Amino acid sequence: MHIAVAGNIGSGKTTLTRLLAKNYGWKPKYEDVDYNPYLSDFYNDMQRWSFNLQIYFLNRRFKDIVEIAKAGEHVIQDRTIYEDACIFAPNLHSMGLMTTRDFENYKSLFSLMLSLVKPPDLLIYLKSSIPNLVSQIQKRGREYESGIRLDYLKGLNDRYEEWISGYKDGKLLIVNVDELKFEENPKDLSTIIDNIDAQLNGLF
Numbered sequence: 665m666h667i668a669v670a671g672n673i674g675s676g677k678t679t680l681t682r683l684l685a686k687n688y689g690w691k692p693k694y695e696d697v698d699y700n701p702y703l704s705d706f707y708n709d710m711q712r713w714s715f716n717l718q719i720y721f722l723n724r725r726f727k728d729i730v731e732i733a734k735a736g737e738h739v740i741q742d743r744t745i746y747e748d749a750c751i752f753a754p755n756l757h758s759m760g761l762m763t764t765r766d767f768e769n770y771k772s773l774f775s776l777m778l779s780l781v782k783p784p785d786l787l788i789y790l791k792s793s794i795p796n797l798v799s800q801i802q803k804r805g806r807e808y809e810s811g812i813r814l815d816y817l818k819g820l821n822d823r824y825e826e827w828i829s830g831y832k833d834g835k836l837l838i839v840n841v842d843e844l845k846f847e848e849n850p851k852d853l854s855t856i857i858d859n860i861d862a863q864l865n866g867l868f
Contacts, residue, residue, distance in 0.1 A: 665690070665738040665739070665785055665864075666732055666738075666739050666741065666782075666784045666785050666786075667684070667690075667739070667740045667741065667784060667785060667786045667787075667788065667860070668740075668741040668743075668744045668784035668786070668787050668788070669681050669684075669740065669741065669742055669743070669788045669790065670743065670744050670746070670747055670787060670788065670789050670790070670824075670828075671789060671790030671791070671792065671824070671841070672790075672792060672797055672817070672820050672821050672824055673797065673801060673809070673812065673817065673820065674792070674796075674797040674798070674799075674800035674801040674804075675790040675791075675792045675797060675800070675841055676790055676792075676800065676841050676846070676847065677695070677742050677743060677790060678694060678695065678742050679846070679847050680788070680790065680839075680846060680856070681693075681694060681740050681741070681742040683846065683847070683853060684740050684857070684860070685740050687853075687857055688738065688740070689738075690737075690738040690739060690740050691735075691737050691738065691739050691740070692739075692740050692742070693728055693732065693739050693740065693741040693742060694742045695742045695743045696724065700717075700720065701720070702716050702717040702720050703717065704807075707809065707812060710756065710759075710761045710816075711760070711761045711762075714756045714761045714762040714766075715762055715763075715766040715770065718748055718752060718753045718756070718762070718770055719770065719773075721748045721752070722745070722748050722749070722770070722773065722774060722777065725743070725744070725745040725748060726745060726777045726781070728741065728745075729745060729781045729782075730781070733781070733782065741784065744784065744787065745774075745777065745778070745781070746827070746833075747824075747827075748774070749770070749771065749774040749778075750823070750827045751820055751823040751824055751827055752820065753767060753770050753771070753774075754767075754823060755816070755819045755820055755823055758819070759815075759816065759819060783833035783834045784834060785834060785835065785864075786834065786835045786836075786837060786860065786863050786864065787831065787833075787834060787835065787836050787837070788836075788837045788839060788860070789824070789828050789831075789836065789837070789838045789839065790839050790841045791824075791825075791828075791838055791839065791840045791841065791842075792821070792840075792841045792842060793842050794814070794817060794818055794821060796841065796842050797817060797821070798814075798817070835863050837859055837860060837863050839856055839859075844856060
């Protein structure tokens with residue numbers, strides 16, 4: 665079983681992944697942000713480092729999916745391979761922060777990778793407003809995130825909504841994190857778990 669958690673920066677993906685892994689006794693697969701060699705440079709100079717960063721993420725994400733498939737375990741994954749190609753890279757390109765040449769190269773590589781892997785059994789999308797994202801980003805206090813531009817964050821949010829509205833690769837659960845404060849409120853977490861159980865029961 666492979667559940668993937670998707671959502672914008674600061675939406676709570678890592679926290680929900682941890683809580684769900686604990687609840688189900690499944691293996692968490694976290695996004696490795698603390699050891700990313702490009703992230704700090706990217707937030708300081710997006711145009712210079714956008715392609716490098718996206719290729720790094722794509723490589724890591726593809727490797728994660730291959731490992732998940734080989735392991736044959738129940739896994740909850742923090743972030744998906746789709747988000748890099750459907751949201752982050754197109755957003756950078758549209759903002760003029762990634763050249764068309766690099767973007768086309770990136771899309772070609774993503775298409776090849778996608779042809780070799782399976783989608784998750786369940787995709788959980790954490791839907792959030794911009795003010796909530798900003799609040800969560802500030803709360804966790806990562807230095808490299810302090811320079812995130814609001815227009816960049818909004819562009820990502822718009823693309824997330826567009827992507828999710830057309831997602832047809834598997835089962836989907838949308839969680840409004842403005843309303844469901846699962847980290848602080850056990851009842852909200854229970855609501856999410858009940859919804860997941862309802863989705864999973866339909867998989868068998």
